[in-house]
Amino acid sequence: MAQIIVVTSGKGGVGKTTSSAAIATGLALKGKKTVVIDFDIGLRNLDLIMGCERRVVYDFVNVINGEANLNQALIKDKRCDKLFILPASQTRDKDALTKEGVGGVLDELSKDFDYIVCDSPAGIEQGAMMALYFADIAIVTTNPEVSSVRDSDRILGMLQSRSRRAEQNLEPIQEFLLLTRYSPARVKTGEMLSVEDVSEILAIKLVGVIPESQAVLKASNSGIPVINDEESDAGLAYADTVQRLLGEEVPFRFLTEEKKGFLKRIFGS
Amino acid sequence: MSILDYFRSNKKPNTAVTAKERLQIIVAHQRGERDAPDYFPKMKQEIIEVIRKYVQISEDQVSVQLDQNDDKLSVLELNVTLPDGK
Ligand SMILES: Nc1ncnc2c1ncn2[C@@H]1O[C@H](COP(=O)(O)OP(=O)(O)O)[C@@H](O)[C@H]1O
Ligand SMILES: [Mg+2]
Numbered sequence: 001m002a003q004i005i006v007v008t009s010g011k012g013g014v015g016k017t018t019s020s021a022a023i024a025t026g027l028a029l030k031g032k033k034t035v036v037i038d039f040d041i042g043l044r045n046l047d048l049i050m051g052c053e054r055r056v057v058y059d060f061v062n063v064i065n066g067e068a069n070l071n072q073a074l075i076k077d078k079r080c081d082k083l084f085i086l087p088a089s090q091t092r093d094k095d096a097l098t099k100e101g102v103g104g105v106l107d108e109l110s111k112d113f114d115y116i117v118c119d120s121p122a123g124i125e126q127g128a129m130m131a132l133y134f135a136d137i138a139i140v141t142t143n144p145e146v147s148s149v150r151d152s153d154r155i156l157g158m159l160q161s162r163s164r165r166a167e168q169n170l171e172p173i174q175e176f177l178l179l180t181r182y183s184p185a186r187v188k189t190g191e192m193l194s195v196e197d198v199s200e201i202l203a204i205k206l207v208g209v210i211p212e213s214q215a216v217l218k219a220s221n222s223g224i225p226v227i228n229d230e231e232s233d234a235g236l237a238y239a240d241t242v243q244r245l246l247g248e249e250v251p252f253r254f255l256t257e258e259k260k261g262f263l264k265r266i267f268g269s
Numbered sequence: 270m271s272i273l274d275y276f277r278s279n280k281k282p283n284t285a286v287t288a289k290e291r292l293q294i295i296v297a298h299q300r301g302e303r304d305a306p307d308y309f310p311k312m313k314q315e316i317i318e319v320i321r322k323y324v325q326i327s328e329d330q331v332s333v334q335l336d337q338n339d340d341k342l343s344v345l346e347l348n349v350t351l352p353d354g355k
Pocket of ligand 2: 016017018040045120121
């Protein structure tokens with residue numbers, strides 16, 4: 001039985017796809033057989049971030065509609081043989097995702113995989129609701145910014161009322177906060193909510209803090225998930241996040257401004 | 270922190286504090302609404318109707334909030350801002 005993880009947020013552009021790609025890759029690098037699914041029907045992006053856009057033949061909706069089987073649609077990652085990608089359709093609309101259809105695909109994947117990572121679209125419509133419905137674990141991806149925090153709280157409400165676990169009175173979804181695009185320097189000057197602020201407001205367990213990082217754009221330019229960049233702060237922060245998801249205690253890094261050189265310290269930046 | 274930074278940060282208002290305060294209010298409100306029982310929106314509407322029989326008020330002058338303090342105690346808080354001189 002696979003663990004189903006949804007990477008969700010409500011708000012768009014906060015880093016869900018970046019995080020889904022990084023976390024799925026990280027789990028696979030840890031030896032867990034992992035599949036990452038793009039639920040953003042009509043606006044697929046995960047294939048680009050994973051660097052497999054030219055290998056997409058069939059997609060998630062084809063499988064749901066019985067036009068292809070899972071083996072035909074799953075793309076095996078080039079770098080990691082425990083990792084698979086199920087791309088979204090470019091042409092259909094989000095209503096193509098039915099509860100029965102999605103449930104059937106997840107059931108079949110569940111037999112074979114350790115982790116299923118669902119990259120949710122923004123919003124609270126069909127695609128986003130289907131991405132979270134079957135989840136065991138939710139990674140609530142949040143930027144330290146008012147609209148993102150408010151939307152994250154709304155998504156927490158959905159997880160607690162509109163998911164399979166809520167409807168069937170099962171143990172609730174495990175909720176984790178992933179704070180992304182964090183700038184310690186701006187927190188220090190009082191321009192940005194701190195990790196403590198956001199944790200206190202949302203009151204869920206913190207699983208990772210990903211700094212605002214140039215490595216993320218570099219990674220998406222090259223189609224290699226940022227977690228593969230072991231020299232980057234964001235890559236290391238995602239690796240820590242994956243370890244925490246697997247139950248390890250890992251201290252948080254990159255929460256304070258990086259130390260500046262002597263001259264910069266004297267003259268400021 | 271450089272000397273320049275020190276002066277800079279002294280001048281700047283701390284907007285993160287404002288953001289946090291605003292969010293705490295919004296989130297408390299959102300959570301209050303979703304933890305409320307199903308009958309709550311209708312009851313709230315009816316309470317407003319009753320008050321309107323006696324005083325002209327608009328909907329945003331009434332706040333009805335249900336707070337679950339612990340397992341045994343819920344508090345229904347009703348706040349009505351009455352117009353001046355009535
Ligand atoms: N930690 C980060 N540092 C810098 N840029 C980031 C970071 N995380 C995400 N981004 C950028 O933010 C944008 C939105 O990210 P994406 O993962 O597509 O968000 P979503 O899937 O939530 O819409 C992208 O341009 C991405 O490169
Ligand atoms: Mg996305």
